[in-house]
Structures are given as C-alpha cells and as structure tokens.
Amino acid sequence: MLVGAVAICTVPTRTHAEEPIRLQIIGGLAGVTQYTKIEQPFWQSEIGALSAGRISATIRPLDAGGLRNQEMLQLMRLGVVSFGTALLSVVAGEEPELNAVDLPALNPDVATLRRTVSAFRERLQTVLRDRYSIELLGIYVHPAQVLFCAKPFKGLDDLSGRKVRTSSVGQSELIAAIGAVPMVLPFAETVAALRNGVADCAITGTLSGYEIGLPSVTTAVHSLALSWGVSIFGANAGHWDALPADTRETIRQGVRRLEEQIWAQAEEDTQRGLACNAGTAVCSGKLERPMVVVPTSTSDEARRRRLLAETVLPRWFERCGQDCVSSWNAYLKPLHAIEVTAP
Numbered sequence: 001m002l003v004g005a006v007a008i009c010t011v012p013t014r015t016h017a018e019e020p021i022r023l024q025i026i027g028g029l030a031g032v033t034q035y036t037k038i039e040q041p042f043w044q045s046e047i048g049a050l051s052a053g054r055i056s057a058t059i060r061p062l063d064a065g066g067l068r069n070q071e072m073l074q075l076m077r078l079g080v081v082s083f084g085t086a087l088l089s090v091v092a093g094e095e096p097e098l099n100a101v102d103l104p105a106l107n108p109d110v111a112t113l114r115r116t117v118s119a120f121r122e123r124l125q126t127v128l129r130d131r132y133s134i135e136l137l138g139i140y141v142h143p144a145q146v147l148f149c150a151k152p153f154k155g156l157d158d159l160s161g162r163k164v165r166t167s168s169v170g171q172s173e174l175i176a177a178i179g180a181v182p183m184v185l186p187f188a189e190t191v192a193a194l195r196n197g198v199a200d201c202a203i204t205g206t207l208s209g210y211e212i213g214l215p216s217v218t219t220a221v222h223s224l225a226l227s228w229g230v231s232i233f234g235a236n237a238g239h240w241d242a243l244p245a246d247t248r249e250t251i252r253q254g255v256r257r258l259e260e261q262i263w264a265q266a267e268e269d270t271q272r273g274l275a276c277n278a279g280t281a282v283c284s285g286k287l288e289r290p291m292v293v294v295p296t297s298t299s300d301e302a303r304r305r306r307l308l309a310e311t312v313l314p315r316w317f318e319r320c321g322q323d324c325v326s327s328w329n330a331y332l333k334p335l336h337a338i339e340v341t342a343p
Contacts, residue, residue: 020048020051020053020054020055020056021054021055021056021243021244021247022056022057022058023043023047023055023056023057023058023082023083024057024058024059024082024083025039025043025057025058025059025060025083025084026059026060026061026062026065026067026072026081026083026084026085027039027040027043027059027060027061027062027085028061028062028085028140028231029061029062029063029087030061030062030063030064031061032142032208033207033265033269034140034142034262034265034266035061037265038258038261038262038265039059039258039262040059042254042258043057043058043059044057044058044059046254047250047251047254050250050253050254051247051250054246054247054250055247055250055251062084062085062087067081069086069087069090069091070090070091070093070094072084072085072086072090072091073086073091073094073095073132073134074094074132076132076133076134076234076235076236077132077133077134077236078236079236079238079239081236082235082236082239083137083233083234083235083236083239084233084234084235085140085231085232085233086231086232086234087229087230087231088101088102088230088231088232089102089167089168089170089227089229089230092168092170093169095127095131095132096316096319096320096324097123097127097320097323097324097327098124098127098128098232099170099316100120100123100124100316100324100327100328100331100332101113101116101117101120101124101139101230102227102228102229102230103170103227103308103312103313103316104168104170104171104173104174104226104227104312105174105226105227105304105307105308105312106308106312106336107225107227107228108224108225108296108301108304109225110141110144110225110228110263110266110267110270113141113225113228113230114263115335116332116335116336117139117141117230119331119332119334119335120327120331120332121136121139122331123327123330123331124136124139124232128232128234129237133236133237133238134232134234134235134236134237135234135235135236135237135240135241136232136233136234137233137234137235137251137252137255138232138233138234138255138256138258138259139230139231139232139233139259140230140231140232140233140259140262140263141228141229141230141231141262141263141266142205142228142229142230142231142266143205143206143207143208143228143229143266143269143270143273144205144206144225144226144227144228144266144270144273145167145171145203145204145205145225145226145227145228145229146203146204146205146206146209146221146222146223146224146225146226146274147159147164147201147202147203147221147222147224147226148194148201148202148203148204148209148214148218148220148221148222148277148291149162149200149201149218149219149220149221150194150200150201150217150218150219151200151219151220152219152220152292153220153222153294154294154297155222155294155297155299155300155303156178156222156224156299156300156303156304157299157300157303159175159178159179159180159201160178160179160180161179161180161181162180162181162200162201163180163181163183163198163199163200163201164180164181164182164183164199164200164201164202164203165183165184165185165190165193165194165199165201165202165203165204166182166183166184166185166203167184167185167187167203167204168184168227170227170312170315170316171203171226171227172184173311173312173315174226174307174311174312175203177307177310177311177312178303178307180201183198183199185199185202187204187208187212190202190204190209190212190214191212191213191214191216191217194214194217194218195217201218202214202218203226203227205229205269205273206221206269206270206271206272206273206274206277207269207270207272207273207276208273209221209273209277210273210276210277210283210284211284214277215277215287215288215289215290215291216288216289218291219289219291219292220291220292220293220294221274221277221278221291221292221293221294222293222294222296222300223274223293223294223295223296224296224300224304225270228266233255233259274293277290277291277293278290278291278292278293279291305338308336308338309338309339309340313328313338313340314340317340328340
C-alpha cells in the first residue's frame with residue numbers, strides 16, 4: 001500500500017505558446033552536498049537557462065514531504081511522481097536486481113564503481129522501463145561508505161567480535177561474515193551508540209562521519225569503500241513520452257552534465273572526508289585527536305573478494321533468484337572476474 005502519497009505529477013502540454021513547461025522534481029537527500037550545491041541549483045535555475053526559458057522546475061528532497069523512500073518505484077510507476085530519485089539500497093527490498101551496482105564490497109574505489117555502473121547501465125534501463133514504466137535519466141552516487149572504529153585496527157581481519165553499526169541487509173550480511181556483530185541503527189543514533197559502547201564501529205560516509213563528530217568517539221577509519229549509496233533519477237514513462245522531443249533532449253543533456261558533477265563531487269568528498277578525519281585538511285575546525293586512516297592492505301583486498309564470492313553474491317542470488325544470476329554472468333562477471341556457484 002502506498003502511504004502518504006500525494007499527486008505531484010505535471011501536465012507536459014502548454015496552454016500558451018510562450019508558457020514554459022513546468023516540471024516537479026523529487027531530488028536526493030536533503031542537507032547533503034549533492035542536493036544543496038548541485039541538484040537544487042540545476043533545477044531551480046540552470047535548466048531554465050539551458051532551455052532558453054522553455055523549461056522551469058521546482059525541486060524538493062527525497063526525505064521531505066511525506067513520501068516513503070521504499071515506495072518510490074511504485075510512485076513513479078503510477079505517475080504520482082513524474083520525475084524522481086530512488087536510492088537503490090532502499091528500493092532493493094522490492095527489486096533486489098537494481099542494487100547489483102552497489103552490492104557491499106563490490107566497488108572498493110570510485111574507478112571500479114564507474115566501470116561497474118557503465119557495465120550494468122543498459123540492464124538497469126531495461127528493468128526500470130519494463131517492470132516499472134520508468135525512463136532512466138541519470139545514475140547518482142554519494143561519497144564512499146567506510147568503517148570507523150572506536151579502538152584501533154589494522155584491517156578487516158581485526159574486526160571479529162566487534163559490534164558494527166550497519167544500514168542495510170547487505171552490509172549486515174557482510175559484517176557477520178567477517179565475524180563481527182551487525183547492528184542496524186539509524187544514522188542519527190551513530191555517535192551516541194559509539195559513545196555509550198552500544199557499538200564498537202560504524203559504517204557511514206567518509207565526510208558525513210566527520211561532520212557528525214565521529215572523530216570524537218572513534219580513533220581509526222578504513223580507506224576501503226564498502227558501499228556508495230547509488231541512486232537512480234528517472235521519469236514516469238508516460239509523462240516522459242508525452243513531452244516534446246526537444247524538451248526530452250534538453251533534459252537528457254542537462255542530466256548527463258548533472259550526473260558528472262555529482263560523481264566528481266562524490267569522489268572529491270570521499271577523499272576530503274578521509275583528510276578531515278585525519279586532520280590533514282582544514283575542515284570545520286581543528287581536531288583535538290586526528291584519526292588514523294587505515295590503508296587497504298593486500299590481505300584486505302583478498303578478504304574483500306572472498307566475501308563477495310562466498311557471502312555477498314550468494315545471499316543476493318537467494319533474495320533475487322535467477323534474474324540476478326543471469327545479470328551477474330552477463331554484465332558484471334566479465335568485469336569483476338568472480339565466479340560464484342548459484343544456490
């Protein structure tokens with residue numbers, strides 16, 4: 001059942017020759033750089049300039065207005081949302097195949113993530129159009145999600161027995177396979193959980209971790225990306241197809257540029273976050289206790305690949321079924337060279 005849905009679709013026709021086409025956009029998460037510095041300015045002003053005034057848009061964040069993130073695929077399919085954003089890790093509960101590009105431990109760095117998304121983009125486009133009547137326009141990414149710990153560690157092999165804050169089923173499965181104890185906790189409770197000893201470690205963004213004060217309750221942060229918070233931006237297919245061809249092309253060109261800006265910002269914020277936590281960059285203030293950035297060792301990389309082959313992919317296949325087995329073999333196995341026996 002769709003909860004709290006309000007009709008926010010737009011009518012693509014013009015009532016006057018000079019009246020602009022008006023779009024309503026559901027963007028990314030409020031308060032993060034992707035939304036405040038990139039998405040919001042693009043839709044509020046840049047799309048108008050790009051279209052010579054033929055398009056105007058309003059935008060609101062994904063986590064505002066009473067919309068449930070878990071329902072975005074259905075809201076877009078029904079046309080309740082005409083242009084919207086869906087976090088793949090969230091909607092994967094409904095459609096596990098969509099999270100293929102951001103499985104835990106699949107992409108240890110942004111270069112690998114770019115290759116993964118490029119290899120799977122065509123399949124994402126097909127799944128969204130055929131199953132949900134969504135036209136894929138862009139694929140966005142947040143800074144790397146990494147591991148922060150209160151006590152020192154040298155790599156993944158040191159985490160056995162530690163209680164680790166996670167934010168998804170996939171992350172929890174990964175942490176359990178390491179020998180640690182996963183705890184699904186809201187982002188807002190992370191600092192308190194670490195301060196009070198409820199958790200020993202936490203997985204969160206490199207920069208967001210710094211911004212909420214993790215250096216005050218943790219001592220070490222791993223450089224290995226465990227996930228990235230990938231999202232898709234798309235349009236209800238009926239609404240999209242009804243737009244004039246020149247309008248569709250203008251939006252496609254603009255979103256391509258928007259996507260590249262978001263990826264560049266995510267890469268920059270990933271490195272800046274590590275530097276802020278280590279006290280090697282001037283951020284919001286001088287750290288009382290700079291953190292140790294734990295490099296990704298040869299042992300960590302070998303463990304990452306074993307975790308993928310022995311835990312992450314088999315569990316994903318169990319949730320998703322033959323579609324995911326076929327998708328992995330066709331699109332991602334050639335890139336990652338990881339052989340998995342389907343359950």
